[in-house]
Amino acid sequence: xxxxxxxxxxxxxxxxxxxxxxxxxCVVGGFRYTLTGLRSPAEIKIRHxxxxxxxxxxxxxxxxxxxxxxxxNMLDQDRVCNKWVIGIVLAALSIGFAILxxxxxxxxxxxxxxxxxxxxxxxxxxxxxxxxxxGNYWIAYIGHHGGSALNPLTGNMExxxxxxxxVTDPRNPKYLAHIPGDPRIxxxxxxxxxQMTRVCDGSTLPHGDKNKVYLLRTRGTSSHEMxxxxxxxxPKRMTIVLSGLVDTHxxxxxxDSGIAILVSGKPGWRAKRMMQVYDLSDPSEPVFVRxxxxxxxxxxxxxxxxxxxxxxxxxxxxxxxxxxxYGTSHGGVIEILDREKLLKGPKDPTxxxxxxxxxxxxxxxxxxxxxxxxxxxxxxxxxYAKNGxxxxxxxxxxxxxxxxxxCRAPRQLMRIFDITNESHMLGVSTWTVPExxxxxxxxxxxxxxxxxxxxxxxxxxxxxxxxxxxxAGLRAVDIxxxxxxxxxxxxxPAATDKTDKRCVGTGDDQRCKIVIQTxxxxxxxxxxxxxxxxxxxxxxxxQLTGDARKIADLP
Numbered sequence: 406x407x408x409x410x411x412x413x414x415x416x417x418x419x420x421x422x423x424x425x426x427x428x429x430x431c432v433v434g435g436f437r438y439t440l441t442g443l444r445s446p447a448e449i450k451i452r453h454x455x456x457x458x459x460x461x462x463x464x465x466x467x468x469x470x471x472x473x474x475x476x477x478n479m480l481d482q483d484r485v486c487n488k489w490v491i492g493i494v495l496a497a498l499s500i501g502f503a504i505l506x507x508x509x510x511x512x513x514x515x516x517x518x519x520x521x522x523x524x525x526x527x528x529x530x531x532x533x534x535x536x537x538x539x540g541n542y543w544i545a546y547i548g549h550h551g552g553s554a555l556n557p558l559t560g561n562m563e564x565x566x567x568x569x570x571x572v573t574d575p576r577n578p579k580y581l582a583h584i585p586g587d588p589r590i591x592x593x594x595x596x597x598x599x600q601m602t603r604v605c606d607g608s609t610l611p612h613g614d615k616n617k618v619y620l621l622r623t624r625g626t627s628s629h630e631m632x633x634x635x636x637x638x639x640p641k642r643m644t645i646v647l648s649g650l651v652d653t654h655x656x657x658x659x660x661d662s663g664i665a666i667l668v669s670g671k672p673g674w675r676a677k678r679m680m681q682v683y684d685l686s687d688p689s690e691p692v693f694v695r696x697x698x699x700x701x702x703x704x705x706x707x708x709x710x711x712x713x714x715x716x717x718x719x720x721x722x723x724x725x726x727x728x729x730x731y732g733t734s735h736g737g738v739i740e741i742l743d744r745e746k747l748l749k750g751p752k753d754p755t756x757x758x759x760x761x762x763x764x765x766x767x768x769x770x771x772x773x774x775x776x777x778x779x780x781x782x783x784x785x786x787x788x789y790a791k792n793g794x795x796x797x798x799x800x801x802x803x804x805x806x807x808x809x810x811x812c813r814a815p816r817q818l819m820r821i822f823d824i825t826n827e828s829h830m831l832g833v834s835t836w837t838v839p840e841x842x843x844x845x846x847x848x849x850x851x852x853x854x855x856x857x858x859x860x861x862x863x864x865x866x867x868x869x870x871x872x873x874x875x876x877a878g879l880r881a882v883d884i885x886x887x888x889x890x891x892x893x894x895x896x897x898p899a900a901t902d903k904t905d906k907r908c909v910g911t912g913d914d915q916r917c918k919i920v921i922q923t924x925x926x927x928x929x930x931x932x933x934x935x936x937x938x939x940x941x942x943x944x945x946x947x948q949l950t951g952d953a954r955k956i957a958d959l960p
Contacts, residue, residue, distance in 0.1 A: 509900040509919035510848070517894035517953035518881065521933060522946040524578040528554045528903035529565045531937030531944065532600040533655065536572065536860075536929040539606075539618055543929060544637045545570040545578070546604055546620060547937055547944060551589030551597025554941075564588045566599040567622055569637045575933050575946045581638040587625025599624050601653065601668075604634070605660035605688075612663070612687035619688045621646070621665060623653035629667055631688045646691045652677045655716030662686065664694075664748065666717045666727065676702040678713040680729070682748065695752040697762075699731060699738065703754035712736050715776050715806075718859060719744060724782070726764075730775035733806040734817060737775030741765040741801075741827050765827040772815035774805025777856050780824075784867050784887065798825040800833070800887045802870055807853025810909045812846035816853040819872055821887045836890040838877045843897075849918025850907035850940065851875035860928040864958050869893070869949075871926045871934060878923045879936045881953055894953040897921060898938065898945050905940040932959045 513520065530550040537544050549565035556563045558580070566586030571579040589597030601623040607613030620632040620640065628648035633641045652670030659665070663686025670677045679698035683691050696703075699711035712732035719727045725745055731738040746762035769775060781800040789795040801824045805817030816837065823831040837854070838845065845852040858871045865871075870890075872880045878897030882890045898921050908917040924939035934947040949957060 509904065510897070510921055511899055513899040514843075514878070514897040515895060517949060517951040518879070518896040518934075518947050519950050520896070520898075520945060521948050522572070522574075522576045522578050523943060524570055524580060525901065525903055525943035526568050526570075526937070527556060527580070527583065528941045528943070529568065530598075530905070530939050530941050531568070531924060532598075532939070533602050533925055534927045534935045534937050534944065535602040535604050536927055536933075536935055537604040537618070538930065539637065542571060542573045542637075543575075543931070544581075544604075544634075545572045545935060545944065546602040546622075546634070548600040548602045548622060549586065549598045550595065550600060550939065551587070551625070552941075553588070556583045558583065564597060566624075567602060567620070567640075569634065569640065570944065571637070572929075572933075572935075572946060575931075578944070578946065582640055584622075584632065584640050587627065595626070597625050601656050603656055603658035603665075605658055605663075607688075609660045610663050610686050610688065611661075612690075614689075619643075621656065621658050621685065621688075623656065626650065626652045626670070629653060629656070629669070631685070631691070643689055644691065646683060646685070647681070647693075654678050654714075657717050657719050658685065659719055659721050662722055663688075664719070664721075666719060668714055668716055671696060673704040674698065674702055675704070675706055675710050676713050678715065680714055680717065694748060696754055697747065697759065698754070699740075700756040700759045703756070703759065706756075712738060715774075716778075717742075718778055718780065720780065720782070726780070727762075728778040728780055728801060730778040730803065732769070732774050733776045734774040734808045735805075735815070736771050737769035737773050737803070737805060739765075739767040739769070739775050739778055739801065739803060739822070739830065741824065741830075765824065765830055767822065767830040773820070774817055775803050776806040776817070776854075777802070777804050777859070779803075779857050779859065779870070781821075781867050781884065781887065786886070788886065798823055798887075799827075800824060801830070802857060802884070804854040804857055804872060806855050807851045807875060810850055810907050812840070812852055813909065816840075817855075819854055819857070819870075819882070819890070821884070821890065823887075833888050834890055836872075836882060836892070838874055838880060838892070838895075843877060845877050848876045848920055850920035850922050852877060855923075856925050858926050858928050858934075862928050862930050862932075864930065864932050864960070865928060868956055868958065869953070871928070873923045873926045873936065875922050875924070875939075876920050878921060879926055879934070879947065881949065883953075883956060885956070893956065894949055894951075896936070896945070896947050898923070898936075898942060901942055904938070904942045907940065932957060 533548040535546045547568040552565045563585040567584040569582045586599030587597045603621045607617040608615045617635045620634045629646040631643045650669045654668040657666040665683045665685045667681045669681045682694040701711045715730050715733045717729040727742040729740040741764045742762045750761045751758045779802040801822045804819045807817040819836045821834045823833050855873045881894035883893045906917040906919050922939035926936050937944045
């Protein structure tokens with residue numbers, strides 16, 4: 406994708422509405438074409454162009470919902486298009502598939518889900534998106550894996566960090582700023598970047614500046630930082646919450662209380678990732694509360710070394726629960742914690758004190774991980790409405806992270822647990838994408854679950870959960886009956902010229918494929934769905950359609 410070519414022909418009169426900026430998405434004969442560096446098609450008959458080709462399902466104009474696709478934003482220049490009919494269409498089509506390697510996925514696949522907008526995120530591998538309403542604007546903050554790319558806004562190569570994108574108009578997202586992270590260290594494992602983002606308004610935090618908006622982010626594997634993003638186009642670092650760590654990862658921040666559950670690697674602990682609780686109710690003055698982890702991880706312990714923490718989700722003071730997941734891809738452990746006891750109980754990390762806040766614990770088999778632990782509380786179950794208390798229960802959705810390419814390790818699934826009796830969790834169902842439905846093990850890259858949305862927006866909460874499924878894209882699952890989860894929609898993006906390869910084997914036996922790796926997903930309170938790609942493809946903004954849309958409680 407992205408080779409230079411030569412195309413001759415007269416523009417169709419209907420193409421006058423298709424304008425060209427630095428990168429313009431146009432549609433011809435059932436294909437999307439991104440043409441770079443052109444003047445208006447009415448000005449010249451023979452034009453050099455850069456063509457990015459993606460087959461689509463319909464010929465002519467591309468409908469997105471009830472409107473025509475107007476692209477998004479690439480290289481910080483608006484993409485605008487209605488349609489472009491060019492004289493020698495067959496010549497263009499003949500080169501289209503030759504531009505991407507034969508193994509690359511050149512066509513988006515979808516069911517009951519449409520593309521609304523797109524941003525390439527400067528070709529940076531993406532992890533956590535956070536979508537935040539700031540006044541009259543909606544802003545996406547996206548954390549990135551280690552690596553580097555050109556920032557066209559500054560003209561500099563920058564280590565991957567945090568992308569800030571205005572998604573107020575989801576059909577035309579605008580890249581506002583990039584905050585560099587740490588450089589990636591060559592070798593195995595995750596290093597560099599700035600993977601995690603959480604955002605709170607000062608007007609919500611107990612001791613924040615009421616006129617400010619704050620970004621809590623990780624920086625590489627060494628620190629947690631606080632940024633002032635009141636003007637998202639001009640982020641300013643305020644303070645370093647803590648540094649000198651051996652790792653960081655998926656944190657949680659309660660905006661109503663300021664309590665933050667940070668995932669850190671604190672020197673001296675027998676875990677690369679454990680829990681550190683901070684009071685960030687005044688973001689300019691971080692206050693340490695306590696360290697926490699599984700018994701056997703604390704300094705001075707011996708014997709079996711428990712698996713690392715991945716992340717936690719808190720229901721805040723009102724719900725008084727923290728759901729923690731340990732072990733992303735194997736040997737998962739789920740803990741349900743009493744939040745009040747976690748914050749106010751004895752802090753010295755003895756085995757007894759680490760057990761004190763624990764209400765329930767579930768140790769999973771070695772093949773199962775606990776990457777995300779998402780609570781579904783107070784679910785009404787119509788099937789059991791006549792069976793007393795059985796008609797209303799609490800559940801927990803857990804997914805593991807598939808970590809090997811081309812199905813060379815156990816596939817991670819979505820699992821649902823009945824946690825009504827918190828000290829005796831009970832698995833009630835599992836769900837996965839059938840491999841044969843897309844021959845995903847041979848597509849390249851990872852296949853299996855990675856994460857779910859973490860937003861509890863009433864539009865979808867207890868109705869639909871969205872699962873990032875690597876090369877199987879995004880999957881929407883109807884969970885109104887937790888005993889029988891059913892897939893109702895999906896979207897697998899097309900590869901672009903920025904999509905990276907994924908390899909298996911080494912040396913002469915190595916083989917690589919360019920493949921989508923949908924990494925994480927998040928929602929906003931308008932009902933839009935945001936997915937980001939681990940293999941540098943960017944961010945896609947989606948919406949449900951058809952029967953799937955009817956299940957959501959959309960405004």
